[in-house]
Amino acid sequence: MLNKLLLRQITKSFGDTDKVPEELNKLFQVISDSYDHYEKDRKMLERSIELTSKEMIELNNKLRKETEEESKLVFDKLKESLSILKDDNTEFAGAATDLSKLSNLADLLKEETKKRRVAENERAQRESHLEASQRIAHIGSWELDLTVTDNINANPLHWSAETYRIFGFEPGSVAVSNDLFFSRVHPDDVELVKSTVARSLKTGDQYDVDHRLLLPDGTEKIVREIAEVFKDHKTGQLLKMVGTVQDITERVRSQQDLERINEALKTLFENISEVYYSVDTTSYTLLQMSNACEEVYGYTVEEFKQNPNLWLDVVLEEDKSVIAASEIPMRQGRTIEHEYRIHHKNGEIRWIWSKLKPTLDPDGTLLRLDGISADVSKRKEAELALKESEHKFRSLIEYSADAIMVVDENSVPVYASNSLYRIMGYTPEEVIGVRSLKYIHQDDLPVLEKHLERVRANPGKPFTVIYRRIKKDGSIIRCEGVAINFLHDPAIKGVVVNFRDITERVNTERTLRNSESKFRSLIENSSDVITVADEDMNIVFVSDSIYRMTGFLPEEILGLKSMLFSDPEEYGKINAFIQQVLANPGIPQKLIYKTLKKDGTAIWCERVTTNLLHDPAINGIVSNFRDITEQYKYEQALRESNEILKKTNMELDRFVYSVSHDLRAPLSSMLGVIEFAETETTDTEMLEHLSMLKKSARKLDGFVVDILNYSRNARVDLESEKIDFKALVRDVVNDIRHMNTGNSNVQINIQVDDHAELYSDKARIKIILSNLVSNAIRYHDPQKTEPFVKICVYRKEGGIDLCVEDNGIGISADKHEKIFDMFYRVSKKSEGTGIGLYIVKETVEKLKGTIHLHSELEKGSEFIIHLPTNIN
Amino acid sequence: MTDANKTHAYKRIMVIDDNQIDRYIAEKTIKKYHFSEEVVPLESAVDALEQLSALSDKMEELPEIILLDINMPEMSGFEFLEKYAELPDTVTKKCIIVMLTTSLNEDDRMVAEKNPYIHQFLNKPLNEETLKKIRLVK
CATH class of the missing domain: 3.30.450.20 (PAS domain)
Incomplete structure (x- = not known):
């Protein structure tokens, strides 16, 4: 089927299509097809003028290029064909004029193409502008073709790039459709949108609707859509629907926020307990006031508006000065804060706290006052x-x-x-x-x-x-x-x-005063000098008696170091002493040293110093000085005489020793001779004489020994060693037996406890024991058939007990006290020197022991001596 | 008791004592109780040291017992002991020294007891009892 336009031209040129040669027909068909194709493209392009998308531009550019190339090819082919026809096909000469017509047609087409290219350029420019503006304004556009089918959902839909973005897609990434659109509309708004669209389609009116979108990621958007329906004016047939979609989310949101804030502010303003108000001071009119005034003042906003002086009228007369005082700073533009009392409408007196902010014009005229007033009665009352x-x-x-x-x-x-x-x-x-x-x-x-x-x-x-x-x-x-x-x-x-x-x-206080005055007079009248020094030993107090003692006045001493008025020779000693004082707080330290009087004479001084720095009542180092020169001299003399005495004592000791030896040696020789003489004779009379001699010599020897022991006990220091009582008792007994051969019929029993342990002075214990044992033997009772002496040593609390018991002649109770006296002898018959028991008693005392006697005449005696473990 | 034929406990005994009576008693008593065959009485400790020193290589002539007094002029018993310690072993090993004194001084006794050459400390006078004690040492 040939293009209508071409057909018309052909018919014009050839009269009838049937008369057109077969070859030409073929050619015409090619031209026609190309034209149709082009026409179709043109339509698309034209439509896309209103559409806005980058892809479209690209597509158009591509299409244009293709079309241009194609057209060029067609024209070139056509030209070629025509020239062939012209040059070679003479059979078609008749048609030459028609061919020239055809050539004109081609030129026409060429012209047309040129025009279209210019238009296309313009369009592209427009499109890019549109694209940018859409993007900036967040406005997308769309177009729905209504010519294809009656089903709105099946009709082709076109979205601009921004529309894609608004709906959450990458531009051109999906095939758009009405269903796709609704899939993104918020479910709650789908009905609204559908009904709106339906109404618009029905009436053909423009629609304008805000609705929400719900994107798969949960984002909610608010969009405004405006769309228009295009109809064929003649037929009334629906052609298309073109619309824009605008993202108004942010705008709506901020508007909503604003509304909310406004609402909140309104509520606040109306419900707040403080009164807010603004006054136009130029006209002295109340511009606005919050309702809280009814609560605070008891008057309505209306009443305040009617009486501009009401706010001041209610103030208590005596508090008006407070407001008056704020007049000047307020006029200077300073914000004022004050408190005053008002009469509430109900008659109560209320405390008002008020803050006023003035607004001045550039000239300094007060224009406006914005203020806040609050009822602070409760706080004020509290x-x-x-x-x-x-x-x-x-x-x-x-x-x-x-x-x-x-x-x-x-x-x-x-x-x-x-x-x-x-x-x-x-x-x-x-x-x-x-x-x-x-x-x-x-x-x-x-x-x-x-x-x-x-x-x-x-x-x-x-x-x-x-x-x-x-x-x-x-x-x-x-x-x-x-x-x-x-x-x-x-x-x-x-x-x-x-x-x-x-x-x-x-x-x-009275007692204190008394004692203080007593104390003071004591200090002042005392011959002692009292000083108090600080931690650096500077004297901060000195009693007046310093003058009597040293000739210095207290003023001369105050502030000096306490050692300065001592003999320089003694400094070392005093320094050491002070160190000791400082190192021993609270403990008095004593020192005797030489000090100088003002006139240079030396005196001896006894000083007692106590560090009382820690004592808050004193906070010083207290010293007491006493002139002991006289005393010191006596002491010195005493020490010297003591030394002499000691020396004399030692000499005496040596003297006693040698005398006793010198006395005993001849006695001993005498006894030796007597004893030998006794063995040389059997003459009973001679023997008796010798025995008398021997007795006498022994008595003299005993006397010397006693004196020796006594002097020794008095002078010789104690010595401590472990006492082996068994050996000691044995020695004593042997010595005595040796001396008293004539009384060997006295039985001696020894009982020494193995646990009787003692550290004491062995020589002294021996003296005690030998005295007691020899006495017991000496005074045995010849009437008794078995005379005995019993020596016991056993442990007793804190030491040992040493007992010497006998069944001798005994001592009558009235003599118990006297027997320890020096030179006391019980009877004329007594053979002893009268010094033995005295030495025993003295020696026991020296060993810090005790001695007890149990004795009865004709029955016997028992001496119990307790010796302590420690003699020191 | 006095039997001339009785055997003697010791062969030779030296008595050092400044007291002539004591030396006499000692000699008499020792002889009487056949305590020793021979008694060498010496008045001075110095003489005693000289004799002992001279006899140091004549073991047979050294005394078995020396009776020593303490208080003597010129040289006391303790001073003698100091010198005695310096004598050859032959002397000190053979002789037994017994102190025989009138001293009752405990200090003397203690010093004597500490001296390694003193075997006994006995008090005068020397009699049969004393000799019995010395004999116990043997």
């Missing part, structure tokens, strides 16, 4: 109450010690603290409301009267008085009272009297 109670409390406490009383102008007690009972014995209830003088000592009434007068005359001033009070039990106490007149003070309205029992204190 503050005042607190202030008042605090004031009251403070008034009471500041001057109080123990009992507190408040009396009115007539001296009637209106208040009394509980402590009154403790001091006076009266409960507060007993004294409140009754004026009475019975609490005051008679003698002190005039004093107190004067005191009260003074108090009344000087409000607010405390006055102290000391007077005597009488307790409920009648006893008198001394009181220190402080009274203050607070009659003028509305918080108290009375005279506050407080007093305390100072009886004890007065007594203590």
